[in-house]
Amino acid sequence: MAARRRAEVGSSRRSPLDRSRIVAAAVTLADAEGVAGVTMRAVAAGLGVEAMSLYNHVRNRDDLLDGMVDLVFAEIELPTAGAGWYQAMRKRAESARAVLRRHPWAVGLLDSRSAPGPATLRHHDAVLGVLRGAGFSVAGAARAFSVIDSYLYGFVLQEVSLPFRSSEELGEVAGGILGGLDAGAYPHLVEITTEHALRPGYDYADEFDAGLALILGALEPDERGEG
Amino acid sequence: MAARRRAEVGSSRRSPLDRSRIVAAAVTLADAEGVAGVTMRAVAAGLGVEAMSLYNHVRNRDDLLDGMVDLVFAEIELPTAGAGWYQAMRKRAESARAVLRRHPWAVGLLDSRSAPGPATLRHHDAVLGVLRGAGFSVAGAARAFSVIDSYLYGFVLQEVSLPFRSSEELGEVAGGILGGLDAGAYPHLVEITTEHALRPGYDYADEFDAGLALILGALEPDERGEG
DNA sequence: TTGACTCTGCTTACACCGTAAGCCTACGGT
DNA sequence: ACCGTAGGCTTACGGTGTAAGCAGAGTCAA
Incomplete structure (x- = not known):
């Protein structure tokens, strides 16, 4: 199928994940659980991803908090x-x-x-x-x-x-x-x-x-x- | 030795350790290291004591922060x-x-x-x-x-x-x-x-x-x- | 004196944290 | 068809709060 050339259709395989999606998920999580609930693992889980993947887009937890x-x-x-x-x-x-x-x-x-x-x-x-x-x-x-x-x-x-x-x-x-x-x-x-x-x-x-x-x-x- | 009946002389054996000494030590530590440095282990170490001993006088870390x-x-x-x-x-x-x-x-x-x-x-x-x-x-x-x-x-x-x-x-x-x-x-x-x-x-x-x-x-x- | 009870500190253990290091796989350019 | 690279995943380490149980001393009754 030619359409598969580009993933823009959103092949369920893997979503792109960028800084803004991470920060937004962290904010949502903080609203629900408080800032203590914002752990790298929990944020990642909310995005269907593993904790360490976040570090490709965010320097560390502090950087994430800055973004929030x-x-x-x-x-x-x-x-x-x-x-x-x-x-x-x-x-x-x-x-x-x-x-x-x-x-x-x-x-x-x-x-x-x-x-x-x-x-x-x-x-x-x-x-x-x-x-x-x-x-x-x-x-x-x-x-x-x-x-x-x-x-x-x-x-x-x-x-x-x-x-x-x-x-x-x-x-x-x-x-x-x-x-x-x-x-x-x-x-x-x-x-x-x-x-x-x-x-x-x-x-x-x-x-x-x-x-x-x-x-x-x-x-x-x-x-x-x-x- | 009759004097040993009471430990009030301060036998180097063990200092009494009470809530106010713990809270004061935690404040000193926070002044020096920031609040993130206030871990139960670090506060205890400052008093020459193990972390778990603090729990005899303080409900938990949150209670300690309240006291501070x-x-x-x-x-x-x-x-x-x-x-x-x-x-x-x-x-x-x-x-x-x-x-x-x-x-x-x-x-x-x-x-x-x-x-x-x-x-x-x-x-x-x-x-x-x-x-x-x-x-x-x-x-x-x-x-x-x-x-x-x-x-x-x-x-x-x-x-x-x-x-x-x-x-x-x-x-x-x-x-x-x-x-x-x-x-x-x-x-x-x-x-x-x-x-x-x-x-x-x-x-x-x-x-x-x-x-x-x-x-x-x-x-x-x-x-x-x-x- | 003896024994039991209590108080308080110590030891061990567990689940969870942030994150360093390295691996694996899919995509884009040639 | 290939291969470099980007962006995921796995594993692992040291540190955290604290539950559970142990050990020694002080206090009091008998």
Whole structure:
């Protein structure tokens, strides 16, 4: 059969396997099992392949993790200058938070990763571009970028590491921690828990917008008169 | 010899080994080798003991990591109400940052840790106490706490994961990343790097105080009129 | 004094990890 | 038809967390 000359038909024999397929499989696995579940053997198994085959496309496990982080960054919406820097930063931050919640392991990977990938660089460049275009000085853009991203990563880091996902779970956990202790040892934690966090309708996630608005409201372009 | 009745003299025979000695040894090891170097065998070796002996005092490796994080929190200065909430929050944040820089592995451990230890709880309680004492409402204190800590953790997370420690290293790294690419692919990153970050005297660490001041300045007690 | 119980450290063993080294086979260029 | 090479596979090694069981010392009852 002449058609067999090329394998592009996808002869079931062997699929091509390249870096991006490996990284994507690793991300899927991490979403399901956590980053600890991302072993070379497990990733390979997910692709119907042996562990050592991955090393033809990936330098080592660390390189794979770098790729995963970059793939996550690629999911974040790039900001656009159209609607003004405030809205652009706001939308970008919310998109980033949504993405990082979808891949909770990614934040914990941010430290220990040293080589930013192309998507990461493109993302940072776009953010700086919006700020500069809106009149922020170089130093001002750097500062705004630093503050916003610190808040963003820090919030998600805390959010993701909370040992509960819903309000009911919160109740159980808080009860477990505070209940087992000397009553009155942590009066303010008790207060904030019972009078605030356990109130129906409370959702810690809502704090994100509030904090973000507070920070964005304190920023402004072209800080000529400022120290 | 009657004195031998009690081993309290410290017969060189065997040292007692308890949880706190184990956790302290693990922290020392992590400071020196990074968190990946904290293996049960290595921690035990540092104490002149075999790996399995640790399990008499520590549930498992995860429990050990929990203990390490709590020990780090214990190093952070508790805020005191004396000089006003602004200065208290400022000093607390700077102390926390100094501690987390001393133990760079700790931030990365914050996620994946689910059981806060006593030092952690005491710390959070003290922060809330200062804010409440200064007139913040329960909701306001919760919000302030969330914003400040998010910024703090996020900043340190980024700071710690930077692949350099000094300005010269920054130059090399930046050159390596940006140099290997299409010139002009990331114009704003190039701009900020060459015109700002590589300027003599620039230190990213200084951004911390600026961002913190910006956030603290936007907070205020008793947000009656606010949404 | 003696014996039993408990506490704590040690030894051994297992499954799983990342990955170095080398083999085998199918494909593409000649 | 051949052969180099790329990209899979197999095997193997040292290191990991930790389950299971052993050994010696401290404490207490009889």
